[in-house]
């Protein structure tokens with residue numbers, strides 16, 4: 001068991017394989033203090049780190065310096081409005097208009113295993129894999145009970161935190177802020193590592209220094225968003241992929257979030273993460289409980305790469321549930337970039353026939369098959385097949401595709417409603433809108449009010465009845481606009497502030513239902529590309545469309561940022577046609593294949609129209625996928641060089657857990673004149689093993705070198721002619 005309690009000292013110690021987390025309860029007033037989080041330590045009672053015996057940190061008996069105490073004490077879950085001026089974790093509005101919360105320890109429970117969080121995605125593990133500490137705290141005046149949950153995943157070096165709040169008073173209380181985690185620590189020289197982006201440019205890596213005051217990323221868009229990401233890491237100065245201290249905080253949630261680092265007057269840091277308090281106000285009636293989503297915390301002394309591999313392992317083992325999680329995904333061909341809205345049964349079948357010849361395994365019919373949707377202005381909500389396009393109906397098409405030998409997948413955008421749709425004409429009040437205001441359109445559509453049960457039921461049935469009607473084995477669940485005009489015709493005045501969170505709960509509920517009814521379905525989430533690529537969605541779908549930008553070079557940056565925290569097995573990545581539809585760039589077909597290999601792999605092009613020399617490469621790429629996918633999906637990921645930093649070349653690799661095999665991808669983005677070869681230093685190999693190196697292009701000879709040579713002395717990658725060239729290095733350990 002990774003959790004220990006010292007009754008005398010009133011100290012909790014949580015241990016993973018390489019980290020310790022210590023919580024201590026203060027003597028007089030039962031404050032729950034944070035003593036330590038970092039590399040493993042042996043001592044249990046390190047409550048001296050909380051400095052409760054040093055002026056001005058003493059909670060004075062006569063109350064004279066109480067505010068100094070509260071403003072400096074490392075509180076495990078700080079309440080609002082009683083003297084701690086740093087960001088609080090919880091704030092309320094009570095019947096009297098007061099906002100303060102003052103929490104004190106009342107008890108705890110420790111057990112093996114982990115319980116789920118009602119209605120929310122969460123990491124899981126059985127009694128042998130994790131143990132949980134529940135700390136009970138209470139505001140006895142306000143009669144608010146708070147449970148702090150800490151689950152220790154010993155083997156993967158992760159602590160998962162979440163919070164539950166119950167109102168024990170007769171009168172309702174309004175929660176105006178509920179963070180899922182707050183961690184106080186001394187401000188060493190950390191940098192803040194976050195992911196930012198936009199449509200077609202998701203999850204770009206950014207470092208910034210931490211100044212006094214608050215610095216944050218967040219989303220108030222109703223989804224985790226293209227723009228900022230529910231993740232923050234503190235990276236010690238000079239840390240590399242392989243060395244240095246790194247704390248990672250990742251929110252398992254798909255809606256609004258705040259991830260904030262605050263540096264205070266005494267050079268301590270407070271990191272908070274949770275649902276963004278903006279537009280959040282949750283009514284809790286007597287004995288009702290609010291469940292806050294989970295944050296996963298990890299700390300590594302071995303650099304950024306160790307954090308990455310920890311999160312990959314956590315998600316692969318303890319978050320993704322799909323039966324596909326450890327399986328090869330069918331290689332799909334999607335018709336979006338091939339045809340956009342201009343397709344019919346014949347075109348789709350022609351693509352399927354040609355795809356089959358090349359070894360592709362599934363056809364996905366994207367947007368435009370329903371209502372009378374021939375552009376993006378209509379029909380969302382009218383999930384009936386357009387038989388003018390899909391002549392003979394959907395079942396006929398699916399049967400034909402199956403007969404050709406391909407599986408069939410389909411696109412939906414269940415959360416949306418077009419103003420020009422029968423659904424909207426019949427139920428205008430089902431759209432999220434403010435009374436007396438015309439809601440703002442985005443891609444000419446509105447968002448359905450998923451806080452409303454009949455809306456969820458209707459949309460669920462619409463989707464499910466299509467899936468029941470024929471043999472559909474994959475669904476791409478899209479979400480193409482962010483939320484505005486936050487009003488619900490369904491919610492009462494006192495519940496309007498619940499809309500954004502209820503919306504996310506509605507999405508989760510619908511996807512849960514879908515997976516219960518269709519347990520074998522391969523679900524891929526998507527949101528205008530990768531705006532809802534988050535760990536919340538991974539609980540429902542084992543893969544998420546990474547970005548609408550399929551250009552191999554732009555993808556290097558997008559996939560680097562994504563792979564920083566998400567396993568490669570989750571990254572939707574396809575080979576598309578050139579000039580690329582987003583940036584107009586022309587890259588070699590082989591490079592496009594190598595880059596897509598780092599994800600789920602598939603095609604997004606009109607295979608009947610692409611140049612013959614490209615099409616001829618598809619069977620080899622298919623073989624490459626089959627050969628390497630298991631390694632890519634299950635291996636340990638290493639970032640060797642970053643094009644986003646060096647602007648010339650990119651290199652990353654995966655190494656099998658048993659170190660017997662590895663695959664490194666090198667992309668020479670820009671060629672350099674008068675340059676012979678480039679040295680790279682591999683990582684993750686067993687130093688004492690000999691590896692046979694096979695270059696996935698004709699220009700390299702196989703050679704055999706020790707792991708330590710490959711990692712410390714490096715290897716020369718031959719210069720390639722032209723820009724955007726790439727090469728795979730496949731390594732297999734050879735017996736002595």
Ligand code: GLA
Pocket residue numbers: 336366367411478480526527528529530545547548
């Ligand atoms: C979004 C998706 C695309 C495609 C279109 C269809 O942009 O990310 O892959 O499905 O919608 O409208």
